[in-house]
Amino acid sequence: MxxxxxxxxxxxxxxxxxxxxxxxxxxxxxxxxxxxxxxxxxxxxxxxxxxxxxxxxxxxxxxxxxxxxxxxxxxxxxxxxxxxxxxxxxxxxxxxxxxxxxxxxxxxxxxxxxxxxxxxxxxxxxxxxxxxxxxxxxxxxxxxxxxxxxxxxxxxxxxxxxxxxxxxxxLWPLAQAPSSGQGTPARILWNHRWEYDKNPEDFFTALEVLSGSGLEFELVVMGQVFRHRPEVFDHARSRLARHITCWGHQTRERYLEELGKGGIVVSTAWHEFQGLAVMEAVQHGCVPLVPERLCFPEYYARAYRYDGSRQALITRLEQWLMSPDSRPASPDISSWAxxxxxxxxxxxxxxxx
Structure with a gap:
């Protein structure tokens, strides 16, 4: 054909x-x-x-x-x-x-x-x-x-x-099985396009609240970066500097390496029709935390969803960071490969x- x-x-x-x-x-x-x-x-x-x-x-x-x-x-x-x-x-x-x-x-x-x-x-x-x-x-x-x-x-x-x-x-199949994501340090990942429709304001505001309360975590911010991007990224890089271990667009190899270290991959999106970035992170062993809207209820059980509000995001992240055992295991998404x-x-x- x-x-x-x-x-x-x-x-x-x-x-x-x-x-x-x-x-x-x-x-x-x-x-x-x-x-x-x-x-x-x-x-x-x-x-x-x-x-x-x-x-x-x-x-x-x-x-x-x-x-x-x-x-x-x-x-x-x-x-x-x-x-x-x-x-x-x-x-x-x-x-x-x-x-x-x-x-x-x-x-x-x-x-x-x-x-x-x-x-x-x-x-x-x-x-x-x-x-x-x-x-x-x-x-x-x-x-x-x-x-x-x-x-x-x-x-x-x-x-x-x-x-x-x-x-x-x-999803492209992995060369080797991912880690469980449970034994890694407290890591929070953002791996989406740096645009307004991904709602970075809620994400970074939540992290600033958690940082201000004294919680320790690592922050990885990757994804596709454009010449014009929301100002919140530059503000967040300054305010959350002590938490950041990786920032900005990465080579494909480095991107996958960071995903493979595990952690919590977060979405706050106003626009998502499948959420491929979250899926890829989950495939590598990350635990998803996604809003109760758009395509996410189709793909992730209730344990991985919050009600979409900023306060609910803060509450769930605080719980998962303070009590890692309360996190569900990364879901099995092999059927999507x-x-x-x-x-x-x-x-x-x-x-x-």
Missing amino acids: KALLLSAYAADSHRYWARGLMAHLEAIDWTLIELAPRHFQWRVRGNPLSFMSEHDATLSQSFDLVVATSLVDLATLIGLYPHLGCAFRVVYFHENQFAYPLGDQQTRRLEPLMVNLYSALAADRVLFNSQWNRDSFFDGVAAFLKKMPERVAPSRLEALKTHSEVLPVP WPQMRPRYQARLQSTK
Whole structure:
């Protein structure tokens, strides 16, 4: 089977998934085309032009399968290359723009919403990385269509639901078994993108309260760092300096090494459709502490969740730091790794119309 894999905004998690597909579904002859993750508004609306300008010869070839991320304007691309419409077409939603939280002084733009919707309508199968992602997409589309000046019949939307499924991004298998995370010093990890939607304010405020009460802990802050980032990171680095053992973007090797030392991996996110960073930390033996919202209830038992408030986060961290035996063991997430997930992906991608 000859397959075209398209990624219009190749952020770290998108690259992780794309390379996993190519490495673990080796029976498929993959051709990957991806665009760098920058200039988001231009990317989401202009990616067919970028693809055409840079990869016309490749796109002019015939493929049995086309797999595209949800930011690819697949409908327009098929208009430019009609023969791609003959392939079996799958759109993968790492996130959806209908549920993406807005930052200060941001307004909801129509273009990303329409690209998500038209791409889904142009697909034979639509895959989401969580039930939360799927539900928030369809709820968002329904609310959006009600705002259109002319009434839109919902029949196609209902049909779209029938060929949509939940299929998480699988984890690459580990070379060796992780530690339990129980015998390590008190370590707290942040390994998310340094952006407003990950809600770093609640995280660092909680840690400053714990530090002010005299609790000892190590702090590891990693993840993807951008040129423009929330000011809270610079403030926290100064105020929590005595706790910090690792700070900033790391090489992949150093990143995995830090995860392997164990500890408590925390999320305070306002936006998370699967939480791959938390999953990767858990895979390496860390104990997750995640809010009672978004995708997290799908993936983690109640023992690993707090009610989402800042005070509840402080209370749980204080308990776990003062009484390490009160922490639950790191959950077994081996079922989310590629060896277990491969048959599901094969079934969904190697189907015929």
